[in-house]
Amino acid sequence: MLRDRVMENSRRQDVLASADVSSAGTSAAISVQMTEVLKDVAEVRSEVRQFRDVHESLHAREAAQRVTGRRWAWGLAAVGVGSLWAPLVYLVAHIH
Secondary structure, three states: OHHHHHHHHHHHHHHHHHOOOOHHHHHHHHHHHHHHHHHHHHHHHHHHHHHHHHHHHHHHHHHHHHHHHHHHHHHHHHHHHHHHHHHHHHHHHHHO
């Protein structure tokens, strides 16, 4: 994307350099190019903003998945410990 814009800008500069125009024509051409550059910058900013929003939502979703995973892990660990301790408590209670 950026490479294409730089190549287009280089092409525009080559056209200006090869053209034999008066200073008024050069000013107008530069003015048009500046307008185009501003449009390109606005478009790139918009694309970056969209990328950042998607990127942040992805991070939020991953964080939520990690929290859910930890909850499952702790729950399974508690069930596992409970299932191991229950027979032991039963045996100790009946031996005494």
